[in-house]
Amino acid sequence: MAPCAFPRKSRDIPAMTHAYRSHTCGQLRIDHKGQDIRLSGWVHRVRDHGGLLFIDLRDHYGLTQIVIDPASPAFKAAEKVRSEWVIRVDGKVQPRPAGTENSELPTGLIEIAASEITVHSEARELPLPVFGDTEYPEDIRLKYRFLDLRRDRIHGNIMKRGAIIDSLRRRMKEQGFFEFQTPILTASSPEGARDYLVPSRVHPGKFYALPQAPQQFKQLLMMSGFDRYFQIAPCFRDEDARADRSPGEFYQLDIEMSFVTQQDVFDAVEPVLRGVFEEFGGGYSVTPKFPMIAFRDSVRWYGTDKPDLRNPIKMQNVTEHFRGSGFKVFAGMIAADPKVEVWAIPAPKGGSRAFCDRMNSWAQQQGQPGLGYVFWRDGEEGAAGPIAKNIGLERTEAIKSQLALETGDAAFFVAGVPAKFYKFAGEARTKVGQDLDIIANDRFDFCWIVDFPMYEWNEDDKKVDFSHNPFSMPQGGLEALESKDPLDILAYQYDIVCNGVELSSGAIRNHRPDVMKKAFEIAGYAEEVLLEKFGGMYRAFQYGAPPHGGIAPGVDRIVMLLCNEPNIREVVPFPMNQQAEDLLMGAPSEATPKQLRELHIRLNLPE
RNA sequence: GCGGGAGUAGCUCAGUUGGUUAGAGCGUCGCCCUGUCACGGCGAAGGUCGCGGGUUCGAGCCCCGUCUCUCGCGCCA
Numbered sequence: 304m305a306p307c308a309f310p311r312k313s314r315d316i317p318a319m320t321h322a323y324r325s326h327t328c329g330q331l332r333i334d335h336k337g338q339d340i341r342l343s344g345w346v347h348r349v350r351d352h353g354g355l356l357f358i359d360l361r362d363h364y365g366l367t368q369i370v371i372d373p374a375s376p377a378f379k380a381a382e383k384v385r386s387e388w389v390i391r392v393d394g395k396v397q398p399r400p401a402g403t404e405n406s407e408l409p410t411g412l413i414e415i416a417a418s419e420i421t422v423h424s425e426a427r428e429l430p431l432p433v434f435g436d437t438e439y440p441e442d443i444r445l446k447y448r449f450l451d452l453r454r455d456r457i458h459g460n461i462m463k464r465g466a467i468i469d470s471l472r473r474r475m476k477e478q479g480f481f482e483f484q485t486p487i488l489t490a491s492s493p494e495g496a497r498d499y500l501v502p503s504r505v506h507p508g509k510f511y512a513l514p515q516a517p518q519q520f521k522q523l524l525m526m527s528g529f530d531r532y533f534q535i536a537p538c539f540r541d542e543d544a545r546a547d548r549s550p551g552e553f554y555q556l557d558i559e560m561s562f563v564t565q566q567d568v569f570d571a572v573e574p575v576l577r578g579v580f581e582e583f584g585g586g587y588s589v590t591p592k593f594p595m596i597a598f599r600d601s602v603r604w605y606g607t608d609k610p611d612l613r614n615p616i617k618m619q620n621v622t623e624h625f626r627g628s629g630f631k632v633f634a635g636m637i638a639a640d641p642k643v644e645v646w647a648i649p650a651p652k653g654g655s656r657a658f659c660d661r662m663n664s665w666a667q668q669q670g671q672p673g674l675g676y677v678f679w680r681d682g683e684e685g686a687a688g689p690i691a692k693n694i695g696l697e698r699t700e701a702i703k704s705q706l707a708l709e710t711g712d713a714a715f716f717v718a719g720v721p722a723k724f725y726k727f728a729g730e731a732r733t734k735v736g737q738d739l740d741i742i743a744n745d746r747f748d749f750c751w752i753v754d755f756p757m758y759e760w761n762e763d764d765k766k767v768d769f770s771h772n773p774f775s776m777p778q779g780g781l782e783a784l785e786s787k788d789p790l791d792i793l794a795y796q797y798d799i800v801c802n803g804v805e806l807s808s809g810a811i812r813n814h815r816p817d818v819m820k821k822a823f824e825i826a827g828y829a830e831e832v833l834l835e836k837f838g839g840m841y842r843a844f845q846y847g848a849p850p851h852g853g854i855a856p857g858v859d860r861i862v863m864l865l866c867n868e869p870n871i872r873e874v875v876p877f878p879m880n881q882q883a884e885d886l887l888m889g890a891p892s893e894a895t896p897k898q899l900r901e902l903h904i905r906l907n908l909p910e
Numbered sequence: 911g912c913g914g915g916a917g918u919a920g921c922u923c924a925g926u927u928g929g930u931u932a933g934a935g936c937g938u939c940g941c942c943c944u945g946u947c948a949c950g951g952c953g954a955a956g957g958u959c960g961c962g963g964g965u966u967c968g969a970g971c972c973c974c975g976u977c978u979c980u981c982g983c984g985c986c987a
Contacts (some may be wrong), residue, residue, distance in 0.1 A: 311952055354944035368947070386937080411947090428920055428938055435936085435948080437922055442979055495987035515987090542986045772987050797987095808987080881980065 313364045322393060323423075329365020329831060333412045335396040336556035336663060342367060342415065343391045343423065345453065346384050348434055356381050360415075363458075368405070368414040369394065372903040380420040383837060386434060387426035387450070393419040397439070406416035420464040445886040448877055454737035460874050464862045467583055470536055471858070480533040480558065485520035487513060487537070492836065496540035499551070507903040513539035516855060519840045522557040522774065522812055525851040526843040530560045534859060543881075546870045547804065547860060553871075556861075558809075559853035565811050567794050568852050569593070572799070574805075576856065580747045583865045590749040593799070597754040598730040602720075604644075606729020610753075611803030612748035613738035618728060621716070624702050630693040633675070633718045637770050644729050645718040650735045654678035658738070662715060665734060671727060680704065690716070733803075747801055747864065754778070755796040758789040758826065769826050771796050774840075775810035775863060776852075779821060784821045798857065801864060809854025816844040 313330035323343040331340065334792035344362035351357075358369040358381060369392050377392075384390055386881040405411030430446075433453045445452040452458055452551035472482065481826045485665055491498045498512040514520075516538045526534045538556040546548035556575075560568060567871070573593055580589045588614075601608050604617045614910045622645045626634040636643045659676040666674035672905040677686040677699055686699035687693060706714055715735065736742045767789050775794040777783050783792050795811035813819045819841070823833050833841050862874040872878040878884050899906070 348947075350946050350949050352944055352946065352949070355946080356944095358948085364949095370945080373944080400945065403947085406949060408947085430920060432921065432937070435935090436923095439921070440917090440979070444923080496985085518987090539985065543984085546981070546985085548986070715974070741936055769987065774987090852965065882978095 311364050323542040327364035328360050328367045329409060330415055331367055331415070332398055333398060334493075336413060339393070340396055340415065341393050342369075342389065343389070343432070345388060346386055346388045348386065350385060357388040358384065358390075358392075358417075360390070361453075365410060366408060367410045367700075368408075369417050370414045371417045371420070375417055375612035377420040378603040380589050381417065384420070384422065385426065387429060387453075389423040389426075389686045391421040391423060392417050403864065405672060412854070421749060424829060425799070441880060442886060445872075445880055447876065448887045452876065457873060459869065460862070460866045461876050463583065463866055464874050466802060466867060467579060467862055468580050469863075471575065472535065474578050475556070475558070478531070478571055478575070482573075483521075483524060483529070483532050483534055485514070485524075485534065485536065489514050491621040492519065496501050496542050499539045499541050502578040502904055503901040503905075504901050509894075515540050516555060517557055518772075518774070519837065520790065521557060521853060522840060522851065525559055525561045526840075526846075526848045530561045530795040530817050532853075533557060536855070543884075544879075544883070545735065547863065549859060549871050549875060550879050550881065553856040554858040555807075556858055557855045559851060559855070561849040561851045563850070563852050564839050565753070565797065565852065568811070568854055569595075569797075572809075572854055572856070574751070576799070576801075576861075579861065580749075580801075580865065584747055585865075585867075587745050587747055589747045593749040593751050594768055595753050597749045598752055598756065599750050599754065602725050606634055606725045606727075606732055606797065607803075608752050609800045609803055609805040610729075610750065610752075611733065611736075612750055613743040613746055613802055614733065615741060616732050616736050618646045618648050620730060621645050621714075622700055624705075625694065625716075625718070627670060628694040628698055629681070630675075630690050635717070636718055640720065642720045643718065644722070645716055646724075647702065647706055648717070648728065648732050649708055649717060649737055649741060650678075650713040651741065652711055652716055653735060653739050654680050654711045655713075656687070657711055660716075661738070662673075662731070662735065662874055665729065666727075668728065669727065674731060675718070676713055677702065679708065679710045681710055684813045742802065744890070748801065749801045753799055754793045754796040754798075755798075756790065757794040757796070757822070759790040760790060761786060767825060769822075771792075771808065772810050773823065774812045775817075775824070777811045777818070781815070781821060785819065789825050795852065797854070801852070806813055806858055807854050808855035809852065813846040814844060814850050816841065819844065 309327060313327040321341065321342070325341045326335075328342055328344045335908040342360055344360040347361035347366060349356070349358055354373055356371045356378065358371070360367050366553070370377050372536060377394075384843060392415060394417040396413050396795045397416050399405075399412060399414050429450065431443055433450055436456065439451075453460065455668040475482075488501060488511040491510065492515070493499065496515050499516065501513065503509045503511060513663050517536050518532060521532050521534070534557045536555050538551055539552050540550070540553055558572065560571060576588050598608055601610055603620070604610070606618065622637060622643070625645045626637050628634050633645055637645070650658075655678065659678055663675065664672045675690050677688045677691040679686050685696040686703070691699050708714060717724050717731065756770050757775065758767045761768040771794065773797045778793040778795060779787070797809055798805055799807045800810075813822060820830055820833065823830070858875060859871050863871055866874055868874055879886065879888060884890065
């Protein structure tokens, strides 16, 4: 695990006469010996020796050991305290007796000899111990989030989150970006995700929507003549959760720039992300110059548009080696359909029957017919495995040479129409990498995925759809839209990916009303739709729109990566559960009849 | 909406092929303990085995249904 604990600097609280504390629990050192001090905090742990009693007192800043002698007037109170009570301790700083120092604690050379203990507040028996690092069920953690957040790891994560956001802001401002606020109550927009709606009291039957992203506002700011926009922007989408996706709401580092090419956006964003990952990445190496990978290549090489480049495996097309070969299954498929390809997944050091068989049965568990393979082992001429026998030495040698493999290695094969199998091939690539333990886990490997297709074929509706953002500028502009097959048109649309996590999507926007009209027409939308759905922005395009583009990296995912947490709830202070409920606040909740009346809403609940 | 996993004490978990009174650690409560930092020792309380039904002489365990949590798919431009 990457280091997550976030260092907390103690504040100076000078006066012993302060009602609660003269110092924090992370502050006192050997230099303070002999001083009379006052601390307030939570009882982290009590060790009662009968004749001598220790209390670990904890606050945001750290832990200090309190020692109470039976002769002390504080002893009676100390015997009563329990975990997570909040107390105030008056006492004297003293060096710990020789041999009892605790080198794991910054305050471990000293302790406080208590003279008085005052209880600020007691705690009931805990549903969730703060002490220790056991895993607890999500629902209890969320219901008692205030206890959960006292625990060291998540407390550190939340502090680190704040520091990362500070750093992002600072780096953006250094590059001449200016932070704006955009409306939270706005209009519904058919941008893809389901909207959260807010009923209007003043306008019966009408609704605001919470923004899925400030997309149109940031573009409007560019058309309003502001040059470089950013915002740590809350975004709302009513879609189901995943481990790396909060239900309901999340934050983006939303960015937009005027008079820029795609490369200008990359040049602006790359140093911000690299800087933040170097600053908070716990010494992991960060890609010095983010490579650009075309969407099409990413799918061919990695089986996904969000490749984890820490995995060195790159797939290759080996169709020709199987065409007309003795391995009839593949040869037959290739002969029957010109779209069929065979892809190879090289598996360095995977050359054993045990490993290859394990991969094969894994593939079957995934609902695949199996996973063909050949492997090369010591003291054996040519390759081993059933396929090798069928296609013969010459072809296996050609495959070995193309994939640059050696004795002791293996190659797995997936065959079919790539559009149908690439996803599985990507999973197999990941599985091979994981099982062979060749994924570098001490790096942040970034890349840009570029040249996304502008349109895709919607098989259900038998029509052409926008494949990503309808506001993206098609490569080749109006001419491409008018002359090319829509499915061949690429867009100035890009993603940034780190360690297999999609951090962000972005695009150079379409700022030309004529091009936009045509682009929507191809997707089957008349100009009226454009006017109705995107009226404000479409109007703005008519009055002098600068070429512009941007991107919006997901803040929560950046923090997840930097805290090395697999679940987004570990880096969000008050997350909702998978069902989009806030178990602490009890949201969502029913509205009163009065509220509903004011909003002109009558419920029509499911049976 | 669909599929996988889980649900036993306040918390983390064990519980054999279906067989006596369902166990352990932590926590709680009581007693003992002057150098601990996962303190230690002795004792006690604490259970609708998620819920409902079924099979059986007998169910924590088997079957059916259902609820909750979680992971994934769909969904998320």
